[in-house]
Amino acid sequence: MFERILRWSLVAIAVAGLAAGGAAHAFGRPEWAGIAFTASTVPVIAGLVVSIIRDVLAGRIGVDAIALVSMSAAIVLGEPLAGAVVALMYSGGNVLEDIAVARAEHDLRALVDRAPRIAHRWHDDRIEDVAVADVAIGDRLMVRAGEIVPVDGVVETAIAVVDESALTGEPIPVSRRRGMAILSGSLNAGETFELSVTATAGESTYAGIVKLVTSAQTAKAPFVRLADRYALIFLPVSLAVAAAAWLASGDLIRALAVMVAATPCPLILAAPVAFIAGVAQAARSGILVKGGGKLEALARAHTVLFDKTGTLTVGGARLLSVEAAPGEDADTVLLLGASLEQASHHVLAHAIVEAGHARGLKLKVPERVRETMGSGLAGIIDGRRISAGSPDLILGSHAPPPWAARAIRRASWRSALIVLVAVDGRPIGALLLADELRADTPRAIRWLREAGIARMVMVTGDRAAAAQAIGAALDLDAVLADRVPSDKVDAVRSEQRLHPTI
Known part of the structure; x- marks a missing residue:
């Protein structure tokens, strides 16, 4: 924070000095202009000296040294305006980097803020709210509908329906039965379930994501600027060309002009600004870049x-086909299934309803709908009991009729999900949904x-x-x-x- 304030202060001084010097020139006071330009350059020189000393102690040398030589020579040779311009370019670039860093931090912070802070823990036959950090392995937690799973664990109730899209990208909620593992960061998309803790908050899956974000925010980019790679050659060559210009012209100002032109401010600033801006842009697209080394590795x-x-x-379900039982109409199967699914918030339900609208079907309003989370639902439409759901829910222990068996095999071949539709307990068709x-x-x-x-x-x-x-x-x-x-x-x-x- 201190360095950030210092950078903003230096650029403010550089801008103020140039403005004051310009005003002095406009009022015919060039001596005051020179003082203003010099006063705005000296603090930047001092800051750059400290930065270069740090780099040298760390075993690095960069083209920043050319900027130092240019500003110092401009002051010594009585050309303070040139020094002030270089000072503004250098300090302004550092501030641009700070702005880009702040944007990246803002974009990445949302993921960190999503991490749950409170867990509902069973203790002596009652529920108590405790900090997630206080949850221990073996504790029994209750995860309510719509909550984020706070830690890794295994399901202790009959079934849990969770949305793992934040972890895997899969948009369709999945069912986890008793004894199956659930990862922290998942969203409870079904009814309340109980969880037996298998990892503390610090060792859980979502904590690993948070650590990744934190490292992306705080890590220094390990890239080496293109100009820095040749600094040991670039700096002496620039000095040699400046000396040649002086000797050829007999004018020391020509040497200064060479050094100012050789000051690679765009090269000094381009890499860090481009890297941080790239990280911020990637974060807005849902991509976390852990550091500059990873970004540079993409080029290879x-x-x-x-x-x-x-x-x-796409990662979401789309209606692939409607399989009707013998003597049944495919549009009727979709109409009844889509009408019933209007009462559900499940991802598959939305896809089925959208398919019904796309075919121009006039959906009906279901009544007395009862949903079995993760399996299907049932309700009354036009006085008939309509059910839609998984084969296990619709068929129970009965063997599927031949047409349904073929539909189930076809769904398996095409990696599709199958939703059976039944009227008064009799299957009349199946909806096959798949990714595209x-x-x-x-x-x-x-x-x-x-x-x-x-x-x-x-x-x-x-x-x-x-x-x-x-x-x-x-x-x-x-x-x-x-x-x-x-x-x-x-x-x-x-x-x-x-x-x-x-």
Whole structure:
């Protein structure tokens, strides 16, 4: 904070000095103008001397030294205006960097603020609110509907429906049954459930994300500015050219002109400002960049590995087809299913309702709707009991009729979700919903090719048939399907051994 205040103070002094000097010139007082220009340059020189000493002690030397020589020579040779201009460029660039840093911090802070602060813990048959930091392994927590899961744990109730989009990008809520793990940072998209803690707040999944954000905010960019890489050559060459100009012309001011022109203020400032602005822009697009080294590594990349769902595809369900039972009408199946789903807030429900509207169906208002979170719902439409949900909910322990078995197999082949629709307990049809390719995915693949990426691979947990279809449509170099998370890690490591890999 002290350095930030100092930078703003220096740029304010530089601006004030130039303004005062300009006013003095306008009123015919050049001597006062010289004093104002000098007074605005000297503090910047002092600050730059301190910065250079720090760099030298750290074993670094950069082209900032040329700016120091230029400002100092301008003062000594009686050209304070030139020194004031260089001072403004240098100090102003540092302030621009501070502004970009502040923007990046603001964009990234939202994710940190989402971390839960309070947990509801069972204690002696009652619920008490405690700080998340006080939760211990083995504690039993209650997670209410709409709350963020505070720590990693396992489900202790029959079922929990959670939205893991903040962690995985998958927009469709998933069901977790008793004994299954749930990650902190997930949103409870269903009814209240109980959780047995398996990791403290500091060791949980969401804490890792928060640490990543914090490091992105505080880490110094490890890049080396292009001009700094050649500072040991650039500085003496500039001094030599300045000396040659002096000897050739006999005018010392010519040497000063060379040094002022050689002062690489744009090069001094461009890298940090571009890096921080890039981090801020990426954050607004949901991308966290851990540091400058990671950003620079992108330029060397040879191979890109893509996940499928939510990356190459939209990540949300779209109606793929309507499978009607013999003697039933597909529009009737969709009409009843979409009418009933109007009463649900589930992501799949929204997709089904939108599909009904898109087909021009006039949806009806359901009554006495009862929802089984994560499985489906039932209600009354035109005096008939309509149900829509998973095969387990609609069929129970009964074997599916032949048409339904075919629909279930087709959904499996296409990695689609299936919603059965029943009237008075009799299945009349099925709605198949699946992900679809993002509209901009082909363009993004083409741009990556043009940017120099030589190999593109899709790694997915989906079945080979569905994955190969997308891989062929995008002309990917390889498709690795049926991969569990550990297999995906192995695939990344294999590619990294060969080439720089994203």
